[in-house]
Amino acid sequence: MTNLKILVVGQGGREHALVKALKESPSVPQVHCAPGSSGMAKEALCHPDKVENKQICELSKNLNIDLVVIGPEAYLAKGLADELRQAGIDVFGPNQTAAQLEASKIFAKKFMVKAGVPTAPYVEVRSVEQVESSAHQFTPPYVLKADGLAAGKGVFICHTKEELLASARKIFLDKILGSAGQIALLEQFQPGWELSYLILTNGVEYNTLPLAQDHKRLNENDQGPNTGGMGAVAPLQIPPVLDEEIKTKILGPIVTQLKSLGIVYRGILYVGIMVTDKGPSVLEFNVRFGDPEAQVLLPLLDGDWSTVMKKVAQGELPEVKWKPLQVACVVLAAPKYPEQPQKNVPIEGDITYQTASSYFLHAGTAKLPSGHWVTNGGRVLNAVGIGNTRQEALVNAYAQAKRVSWPHQQIRMDIGKKS
Numbered sequence: 001m002t003n004l005k006i007l008v009v010g011q012g013g014r015e016h017a018l019v020k021a022l023k024e025s026p027s028v029p030q031v032h033c034a035p036g037s038s039g040m041a042k043e044a045l046c047h048p049d050k051v052e053n054k055q056i057c058e059l060s061k062n063l064n065i066d067l068v069v070i071g072p073e074a075y076l077a078k079g080l081a082d083e084l085r086q087a088g089i090d091v092f093g094p095n096q097t098a099a100q101l102e103a104s105k106i107f108a109k110k111f112m113v114k115a116g117v118p119t120a121p122y123v124e125v126r127s128v129e130q131v132e133s134s135a136h137q138f139t140p141p142y143v144l145k146a147d148g149l150a151a152g153k154g155v156f157i158c159h160t161k162e163e164l165l166a167s168a169r170k171i172f173l174d175k176i177l178g179s180a181g182q183i184a185l186l187e188q189f190q191p192g193w194e195l196s197y198l199i200l201t202n203g204v205e206y207n208t209l210p211l212a213q214d215h216k217r218l219n220e221n222d223q224g225p226n227t228g229g230m231g232a233v234a235p236l237q238i239p240p241v242l243d244e245e246i247k248t249k250i251l252g253p254i255v256t257q258l259k260s261l262g263i264v265y266r267g268i269l270y271v272g273i274m275v276t277d278k279g280p281s282v283l284e285f286n287v288r289f290g291d292p293e294a295q296v297l298l299p300l301l302d303g304d305w306s307t308v309m310k311k312v313a314q315g316e317l318p319e320v321k322w323k324p325l326q327v328a329c330v331v332l333a334a335p336k337y338p339e340q341p342q343k344n345v346p347i348e349g350d351i352t353y354q355t356a357s358s359y360f361l362h363a364g365t366a367k368l369p370s371g372h373w374v375t376n377g378g379r380v381l382n383a384v385g386i387g388n389t390r391q392e393a394l395v396n397a398y399a400q401a402k403r404v405s406w407p408h409q410q411i412r413m414d415i416g417k418k419s
Contacts, residue, residue: 004306007032007060008044009080010071013331013363013382014291018069018305019044020361021298025306034059039362053080060089067092067310070267071294073149076287077103085264090313094203094287095264101285105147105154105185108285115257117250118281122187131168134186135161141189146171148180153338155226157189192276193418194283195236196293199251200308202317203265206255208247210235210300210322212293213418218338220414227338228379230331231415233390234296235322238275246273246280266312295361295382296327325386328393330401330415332381334364335408341378342408349404357386358400375406390416 004027008018016039023031023043034056036046050059053075060068068084070076070093079096100107112119120143125131135142142164146154154177156167164186171181196214199206212234218224250271258265270286270293289297298305302321311318334341341364351360351373361384364377381404385397394416401411 002027004028004066004310005030005032005064006306007034007056007063007065007068008036008071009034009056009068009075011035011037011040012072012291012377013361013379014289014294015071016040016043016361016363017295017298017382018071018289021301021305022069022309025304027304028306032059032063032065037362037365038367039360039365053078053083056080057083057087057089060084061087065089067306067313069093069309071288073099073102073286073288077149081264090310091266092309092313093267094269097261098203098258098263098265099287101269102287103149105145105284106183109185111257112282115253117253118279119283120187120190120281122185125168125184125186126172126182128165128168128172131172131184131186132165135164138186138188140164143185143187143189144168144171145185145187146177146181147183147185148177150177150180151228153177153226153228154180157226190274190276190281190283192274192281195238195273195275196232196290197246197251197271197273198290198293198297199255199269199271200312200317200320201255201258201265201267201269202312202315203258203263204255205317206251206269207317207320208251209268209297209320211238212236212290212296213416214290214293215412215415215418218333218410218412220412222418225338227333229290229292230333230379230412232290232292232296232329233393233416234293234300234327242275242280250280250282266315291363292329292331292382295329295384299323299327299384299386300325325388326390326393328385328387328390328397328416330383330385330397330411331363331379332383332401332404333379333410334375334377335406335410337378337410341375343374343376345375345406345408347373347375347380347404347406351381351404353400353403355396355400358396359384360400360404380406
């Protein structure tokens, strides 16, 4: 495949990682991005005014785009992949029905139950009163999950019943998550360690990507509130027995269920897994590359991502090989993230700095007319490091991170240590 015109949809760190990976393909002369960001402008032609489904479809037709790669979950949940396919454009991303695996925690739980995959016991709750009356069915700590899309901020782990009710009031009374919190899941907490298992699938078969490990909590030693992710490392090595158990009890049944339901799934399926004393159990699904998992997985492909994605978009499942490298991503977050991230905080240092083994990806930045950069989101920059060993990758990532700073910057210094 040569001279592929590719459009990446989105504007965050994951999308910048996708743009970078696709731009490196010899078969891709130009990557477009909608809406994109100033941080991506050196590697992609951005269309900042194209943010709605209709606009993106029209743009794709006008540019004769060969492949659209959808990054954010919100576009998938709004059916962008369906609209593009109806217009005859190949898409790397699942249809709107499949997107409910991420857009609705309840849909996902029911899917898991039908597929027969292990997951935590749960009940649906719609009010503070229902949470209180159902709490006796579980032992603390409790897990309360908003049903809808909440940008990684809809999960509350509560160590006491008082904390649980306080979280319920935030969701149902204060409505801090808006429509995403109209219904929630109250489920049993599962102690263990977490891993991110991503698969490449055409909805019938699947190939696994290297394992990645995200770090969800804001603070070191997995303390503080949940976030969209404060860093990641890949590949993660796990015992072959555990890997086979995950494939047999979780991944295989999931893809079989997709096929049996006739769901058009052509893209990445992210399966969040908790490894407990009783075995692996599914926490959640994402219907796209994770963020920051994409940042550490995309550089590992020994091949051409544009060719792989184009074939998957056409219903095929190509073989994939991986480089014997390690990748680390350290997230630099804004003051007061995740509750009320401060925007327009000046970023000091050399934001353009990069080496052969480290670079920045822009997640939430803005470039002022003066040329200065400021924060423009919760997770501001991703410092990525590549190495032959995990330690080398982490050293490179943290050295990259030190190239910039801003007041009250938030960064975890223990990324990769628990793996």
